[in-house]
Amino acid sequence: MDRALLISQVGNIFVEKMPFNRFLGISIKELNAESARIELPWQDEFIGNPTQKILHGGVISAVLDNVGGMLAAASIIHKLPDEALNSVPAKLATLGTIDIRTDFLRPGRGEYFIASATLIRSGNKVCVCRMELHNQEGVQIAFGTGTYLVG
Amino acid sequence: MDRALLISQVGNIFVEKMPFNRFLGISIKELNAESARIELPWQDEFIGNPTQKILHGGVISAVLDNVGGMLAAASIIHKLPDEALNSVPAKLATLGTIDIRTDFLRPGRGEYFIASATLIRSGNKVCVCRMELHNQEGVQIAFGTGTYLVG
């Protein structure tokens, strides 16, 4: 079976089969074994401030966690030997975030936002990703580090 | 002016004047200068898994960030001298999360959830809070550490 197709199917599961992600309205711009990029369009419901139109920190953490988790999933599929590709659903069922750190750099102001992830540790049991959130003008809003259970 | 009243007004701002928190539907169970406790009722829109009814990690981080931020706000008010209490709105306008770490311990399964916070560092510029999330049966689901700018 085609690995790239499997990775794209897993991306669709994140976007379409998780109700909270449907609420967020994220879409995938890039997803492969090395990097991931998703887009979050602005919604007034994301506001986390009484007077300013800026993203709630929880929305930021959620988007960073999503993009890191997708990349961790893609890296699992990438490393499986051919004969084990039918174990992807079982492997993904155990995928989970162990811990995540979000650093909030600037107010989350924008029309839409791009969250990206790169893999900095890719083990058999644990992956670590670095994530970034920028708005449509390239202003960096947040930075994250996530540790994912993949074994 | 009454400090306890001010603290309770600030709690209301978090719950009622921030659209994302209205979406979450959180309510305050306790809020004073030492500790804070909020409740999150289950909603299907919070699901962050394709097959299981468990909270999305972003919802968990959001609730932990909220309860820590409320406690940081209450501690600001608690420490202001009487003659400075009218500067509360200005002080709160600069309140913000610098960074947050969430440790996910168990799947977020429950009918409702309690997030609590305690202050572990209370400075003039920075507060650090430890937060916990339990479900209605007392099962601990997550643990957080948040650093807040309060100066």
Add this chain to the structure above:
Amino acid sequence: MDRALLISQVGNIFVEKMPFNRFLGISIKELNAESARIELPWQDEFIGNPTQKILHGGVISAVLDNVGGMLAAASIIHKLPDEALNSVPAKLATLGTIDIRTDFLRPGRGEYFIASATLIRSGNKVCVCRMELHNQEGVQIAFGTGTYLVG
């Protein structure tokens, strides 16, 4: 073979067989599958400030990492079935810190220090510990969260 004896032997490896820990001069006060406690005596070489006699942050992180790692090791031994106890050396060879967060609460001033750890997540592949550092008078100096690979 006796599990408590094995745990105590592993504690000795941390204290006696790791050169940096010999430099630190730590000793074990308690080590079992639920909690760990070690003591660090003051040394002038630990100073991390040009004018004040306070611990370098790196010494604090090192001691917190040690006490969390010891507890992770003890919990591995505790959970092994009897017939697998001879695999302890192999298991410990793969034990490692994935990530650690240290929150510095107060200047590290004291005659000696106690670092303690409790297990907050105990899985087959990953353990998470919370750690604390107090001085001999019970003043809390730092707080840590560590994620350990144990599988």
Add this chain to the structure above:
Amino acid sequence: MDRALLISQVGNIFVEKMPFNRFLGISIKELNAESARIELPWQDEFIGNPTQKILHGGVISAVLDNVGGMLAAASIIHKLPDEALNSVPAKLATLGTIDIRTDFLRPGRGEYFIASATLIRSGNKVCVCRMELHNQEGVQIAFGTGTYLVG
């Protein structure tokens, strides 16, 4: 007074006036308001493993904390108005690490190591730095995120 000279003097304080840093034997390769780079030569006393010649995690955290702290100090000096440069000693006396996260990526094996830092948030009260540790062959060993009080 010359800002670059002041920054270089502050670097010397880190390297020469802090006993734990003298123990580490670090030296400065680059230090300005945008980035910092220090070198750590191997010493057997840094070993944190009973059987392998690899760095103790505490040594890694210490070096990352140092390079981030130096950069935070340099950025304070860089932003002070000319007429406030004589307040540098007072400002530096309040400089401190609030929290640090270290992600351990690979065993700390090498002849010498380079720790580098870049500023990702530079405020009046708080700075956030990202740090990396590589060995002499460019293999990345660890990654850090540090929040520093600079106000």
